[in-house]
Amino acid sequence: xxxxxxxxxxxxxxxxxxxxxxxxxxxxxxxxxxxxxxxxxxxxxxxxxxxxxxxxxxxxxxxxxxxxxxxxxxxxxxxxxxxxxxxxxxxxxxxxxxxxxxxxxxxxxxxxxxxxxxxxxxxxxxxxxxxxxxxxxxxxxxxxxxxxxxxxxxxxxxxxxxxxxxxxxxxxxxxxxxxxxxxxxxxxxx
Amino acid sequence: xxxxxxxxxxxxxxxxxxxxxxxxxxxxxxxxxxxxxxxxxxxxxxxxxxxxxxxxxxxxxxxxxxxxxxxxxxxxxxxxxxxxxxxxxxxxxxxxxxxxxxxxxxxxxxxxxxxxxxxxxxxxxxxxxxxxxxxxxxxxxxxxxxxxxxxxxxxxxxxxxxxxxxxxxxxxxxxxxxxxxxxxxxxxxx
Numbered sequence: 601x602x603x604x605x606x607x608x609x610x611x612x613x614x615x616x617x618x619x620x621x622x623x624x625x626x627x628x629x630x631x632x633x634x635x636x637x638x639x640x641x642x643x644x645x646x647x648x649x650x651x652x653x654x655x656x657x658x659x660x661x662x663x664x665x666x667x668x669x670x671x672x673x674x675x676x677x678x679x680x681x682x683x684x685x686x687x688x689x690x691x692x693x694x695x696x697x698x699x700x701x702x703x704x705x706x707x708x709x710x711x712x713x714x715x716x717x718x719x720x721x722x723x724x725x726x727x728x729x730x731x732x733x734x735x736x737x738x739x740x741x742x743x744x745x746x747x748x749x750x751x752x753x754x755x756x757x758x759x760x761x762x763x764x765x766x767x768x769x770x771x772x773x774x775x776x777x778x779x780x781x782x783x784x785x786x787x788x789x790x
Numbered sequence: 791x792x793x794x795x796x797x798x799x800x801x802x803x804x805x806x807x808x809x810x811x812x813x814x815x816x817x818x819x820x821x822x823x824x825x826x827x828x829x830x831x832x833x834x835x836x837x838x839x840x841x842x843x844x845x846x847x848x849x850x851x852x853x854x855x856x857x858x859x860x861x862x863x864x865x866x867x868x869x870x871x872x873x874x875x876x877x878x879x880x881x882x883x884x885x886x887x888x889x890x891x892x893x894x895x896x897x898x899x900x901x902x903x904x905x906x907x908x909x910x911x912x913x914x915x916x917x918x919x920x921x922x923x924x925x926x927x928x929x930x931x932x933x934x935x936x937x938x939x940x941x942x943x944x945x946x947x948x949x950x951x952x953x954x955x956x957x958x959x960x961x962x963x964x965x966x967x968x969x970x971x972x973x974x975x976x977x978x979x980x
Contacts, residue, residue: 607929644929645835658927663853666895705856708894737848737927739797739834 606659608733609640610690610745611651618688618782626766628694628776637690637782639747655692657733657745664708669718678726685729685749686784689758692735692742694776700736715768724761727754742776796849798923799830800880800935801841808878808972816956818884818966827880827972829937845882847923847935854898859908868916875919875939876977879948880970882925882932889963890926905958914951917944932966 612620612631616638623633634652642656662670699707711717721730729749736743750758762779765771802810802821806828813823824842832846852860889897901907911920919939926933940948952969955961 606927660927661890662893665893667893670893700851703855703857703860704852704894704898734927737796737850737924 605641607642607644607646607656608659609642609646609649609654609656611638611640611649611654612636613638613651617785619785620780621783622779622781624779624781626777626779627774631778631780636785637780655735655742655745656738656740657735658738659731660734664711665718669712669722672722673718673725676722676725678729680729680731680747680749682729682749682751684751686787687750687752687755687758688782688784689748689762690745690780690782691748691762692745692776692778693774694741694743695773696775699773710770710773715765715770717765717768717770720761720764720768724757727751727757728761795831797832797834797836797846798849799832799836799839799844799846801828801830801839801844802826802970803828803841807975809975810970811973812969812971814969814971816967816969817964821968821970826975827970845925845932845935846928846930847925848928849921850924854901855908859902859912862912863908863915866912866915868919870919870921870937870939872919872939872941874941876974877940877942877945877948878972878974879938879952880935880972881938881952882935882966882968883964884931884933884966885963886965900960900963905955905960907955907958907960910951910954910958914947917941917947918951 612634613636614634616636618637618639620634620637623631625631631653644658648654665673702710712719727750731747733745733747734743735741735745748758748761802824803826804824806826808827808829810824810827813821815821821843834848838844855863892900902909917940921937923935923937924933925931925935938948938951
């Protein structure tokens, strides 16, 4: 087994390191309300745990970035867990069958050449830390989970990032999206 | 859950629809001997089953083919289970960390522009039916499983296909490979 450190589970319930401050159904079915979220590194195929809801994802290799983009991202993207980054967002999405039926060059063209997804993300680094988890091949309800972390002072910048992504051609292929906002538990909401 | 029909398990043991006729360690660690192989569609994260060895994979979207290649493949590639295709090969491979650290454009360039992987495959269609399963994100020992089916009269053509792939630049990134050959159980070996 070579899954060490790549599989994660997000669990919503009555306890957790993050307080859920908003739970918005953006498209398709939403998720039940819950007060807290916890994030767990798990073994692949760990048995399910009781939770209001949970979702799993795997950190995997890059699927679209080219070498120059990969270098630019590596030079500027921050790690998770920065002390000042007390706000987070958990945004799971599912893409349509039409998306998945496309060839690699067609998906890449929509993601970057037409939608500037990678460029938009770069514009908001290092303020907004971002980590992508893949779920589609893990039998999950969503195809991707993106986890964002940022300081309260960068909340407006984060809103701009999300709004810009949702306005892209790529997002016309998103048929389910939920937007969960969080504050580090123990940090007063201001 | 949307995993219906995408997750499969290959189990080697004392019973199964395919008789194992050869089990060759090509690079890295091999697999224990066993007389038969069975192929099962399973729910994602199904509990493990007793077997001499087993491996799981998921049928997933195309990762490298462009639109013209996808069209050419779709026009010519046969389904599995043809009556005359009584021979099969199960070839699990793992690629090195160096492979997975590359960007998409670099991996694509090695796969097709330098190694002609897709072109080589097309040359041997429709004689050799091929199906790819992804394993890397499923906590498995291998990254990919390819399953091939062909008629005895096309056995030489299959050997040419495998030899051509192993001679590519892409294959220098393969750090583990096992080559399992099979005959449909109940069919006399000739």
